[in-house]
Amino acid sequence: xxxxxxxxxxxxxxxxxxxxxxxxxxxxxxxxxxxxxxxxxxxxxxxxxxxxxxxxxxxxxxxxxxxxxxxxxxxxxxxxxxxxxxxxxxxxxxxxxxxxxxxxxxxxxxxxxxxxxxxxxxxxxxxxxxxxxxxxxxxxxxxxxxxxxxxxxxxxxxxxxxxxxxxxxxxxxxxxxxxxxxxxxxxxxxxxxxxxxxxxxx
Numbered sequence: 461x462x463x464x465x466x467x468x469x470x471x472x473x474x475x476x477x478x479x480x481x482x483x484x485x486x487x488x489x490x491x492x493x494x495x496x497x498x499x500x501x502x503x504x505x506x507x508x509x510x511x512x513x514x515x516x517x518x519x520x521x522x523x524x525x526x527x528x529x530x531x532x533x534x535x536x537x538x539x540x541x542x543x544x545x546x547x548x549x550x551x552x553x554x555x556x557x558x559x560x561x562x563x564x565x566x567x568x569x570x571x572x573x574x575x576x577x578x579x580x581x582x583x584x585x586x587x588x589x590x591x592x593x594x595x596x597x598x599x600x601x602x603x604x605x606x607x608x609x610x611x612x613x614x615x616x617x618x619x620x621x622x623x624x625x626x627x628x629x630x631x632x633x634x635x636x637x638x639x640x641x642x643x644x645x646x647x648x649x650x651x652x653x654x655x656x657x658x659x660x661x662x
Contacts, residue, residue, distance in 0.1 A: 463489040463660050465585045467623060471617040482627050484585040486660030492574045492642050493656035496594070499531060499567035499649045502549075511537070511556035515568060523549065523570050527603075529595060530559075531647025532566045536610065537594050538645070539603065542570075554628025555605070556595075560614035570657075571597075571645035580606065580634035582661040586624040595621075601640040607633050612646065612653070 467482040473510035500521040515530075517523065528542035528551060540554035560566075576598065588610035589594045598606040609622045618629070623634055643653040 462487060465623075466658055467625070472641070480598050482625055484625050484660055486584045487662040489658060489660050490576060490578050490591070491567050491658040492576050492654065494572050494574065494644050494656065495648055496569075496655050497652050498625055499569045499645075499647050501649050502566050502568055503558060504532075504540065504562060504566055505565045506557050507559055507562040511540070511554055512552045513550075513559055515551060517547045517549060517568065519547060519584075521547065521568075522570060527571060527573075527643075528568055529571050529643075529645040529647075530531075530568050531593070532555040532560050532564050536595065536607070538571070538597065538608070538643075539605075541616050542568075553606075567605045567644045567649045568649045569647070571595075571643040574642050574644070576639060576657065576659070577644040578639050578659055578661060580632065580637035580639055582630075583632060583639075583659050584662050586622070588622040588656065589620055590644075590646060590653065590655045591620065592646040592648040594644065594648075594653065596641040596655060596657055597644060598634065598637075598639050598657065600614065601636055603641075604649050605646060606637040606639055609661075622637060639645065
């Protein structure tokens, strides 16, 4: 069985229209898709420095001690170490934007972790999708990031999808990497959102 990734694009300028088509045929496909629940609402109530502080969350937030991703107006930070004491979460480290000003409203989520094991040298294309503004991270066993994409723009049509093929960029973004897992998270506190990562290989 083979798998085909097909991209169709239309370009319009000056009254002229052109179309293009890219096709990747692969022997196999490794994919994960999750319906990721709503983010939890809170506030940054202590800002010690650019990557350290304390969150105060709403009652019943349900976030456990461990990895945590944050979202706020104009920014996000991922892979922080969160230590939970009831509704208080001490946060540290991670990657992404510097923490915002103290007292900024935030949403937070313990990202969904799924196994996704493949040698990056075998990957022929990559497709990622997020229905809400969020982050998808391909990582190695020790959580070293291989590829991170911030997807799901401010309106229904903006930047929901990322695609890599050799026709677009000759060098693979995962070449030489031992991918072991994928993390999904988003910052929308009002709804669940579909998120996925698909890697055709051969």
